[in-house]
Amino acid sequence: MALIESVPNFSEGRDRAKVDAIADAMRADGVYLLDRHVDADHNRSVITLAGTPDSLFEAVLRGIGKAAELIDLTRHRGVHPRIGATDVVPFVPIEGATLEDCARMARQAGAEVWKRYRIPVYLYESAATRPERVRLENIRRGQFEGLRDEIATNPDRLPDFGEPRVHPTAGATVIGARKFLVAFNILLNTSDLEITRKIARTVRFSSGGLPFVKAMGVLVRGLAQVSMNLTDTDQTPIARVFEVVSREAARHGVAVASSEIVGLIPKKALPDAAASLLKLENSAASPVLEDRLATAKAGIR
């Protein structure tokens, strides 16, 4: 049975009751709510779901409908860029499904969101219909307010589904397909946004940094944060990113205060990070007692 993940981002991170109502709207047989990250500074919630394709599709559609009902983007303030009440919805293959299956699902969802809710939809990443729409930041340029002004007059901003006007309170939604990613934020002990932006530029691939890393500098609770997406933690592990950011921070005379993972990570990401940060020179096999016992009991001595 195919299993797909979806990680819809909603522009509400302060009113718990609204976030609960959106999450509840997505509950269904065959759908697992795996994680809920509610961020008051970003004024944004990230909900991680997994399920069978049909159940997950319906769950996500209901979540988008509920968010349109509850969120008024004309009154929304937060440090994270956004264009919609439901801002972005990726579909991610987990097992028994391909990236192309997820892209097809994204296109179907786009058509359905316009049909049901009259919210225009842009397709991104593996579902993108234009090269410049592969990258989410291009679609989100100018945010809700900028898009609202431009959508009718700038042909580059024509949505993939729907008419060229934003939904008055729910804006527009970006839907797409991508591989599994890790959202990783590092907070610095400074309130200097410029330093954070410099570090983000150094670490992200698009300006010559580490492969499979997207990064931006933002201010959160008065502290500078390097907010990152790691799109392949096998190729560019979490520990490597942490070390580069720590080193760059030191170069600017500041230090890492803490870090956070938004959503989920693959099973081996944290043990891999520990091995790297501890400089462990170990054999290939896992040194974990429970793993060895399970392997031994399964008869693979």
Next chain:
Amino acid sequence: MALIESVPNFSEGRDRAKVDAIADAMRADGVYLLDRHVDADHNRSVITLAGTPDSLFEAVLRGIGKAAELIDLTRHRGVHPRIGATDVVPFVPIEGATLEDCARMARQAGAEVWKRYRIPVYLYESAATRPERVRLENIRRGQFEGLRDEIATNPDRLPDFGEPRVHPTAGATVIGARKFLVAFNILLNTSDLEITRKIARTVRFSSGGLPFVKAMGVLVRGLAQVSMNLTDTDQTPIARVFEVVSREAARHGVAVASSEIVGLIPKKALPDAAASLLKLENSAASPVLEDRLATAKAGIR
């Protein structure tokens, strides 16, 4: 069904064929060979087994017999202290067994080792018969050569089982019961043994350092190594030990070159270390996708 671990240490780390023969002698139904750490510098092998009490007991006894056959301690050189061909044999409760069950097993094994092989046995840790024998280092004082000279004349060195004379080639063996421990070595980029010894003194509990840490400084491949046993990684986590050793190394103008885990660690030790070293400020729940899915599928939403 009770499951007990045993981690016999044998004084052979250079001749693979001999280590294989000893490991093969311990194979049996109901016994899992979980790990084998062969160290040429220490000239020592650490084999991790787990099994049901009766099967494990017989397996360990056969391993001790095979080691006595193959290892001649009068020709043994290595950087790690040792008094026997089979140097030390702890029994460790894993599931369905207590530390007292393991201590009983250690006493039975001690009697049997003397009876079968004429190797004198000392009991240590939770199986110790005298307070000064709780600590392994006290029993091993002066190593094989020192014990050989003293055993007949010094009443403090009377073995718990057997006559007061070492086996001519297999020496003596220390058998006991203890809780699960993590053997963790940190290598420094220096050949200054004195610095390593100073760091070991700073980090180990017995000289005022971290609780649940035993440490000694040794030279391995010309590099200084802080060789440690962590007896409770919940209370004093690996990351904390690593940070203290790194900081002390920096104080002495040297740095950590690498680290290694000898044998096995509990499942949560590495993720815990990563969380600590990355300064992760996360929720209590595991951020691991596979764990969340398993929990969700089990119906605990």
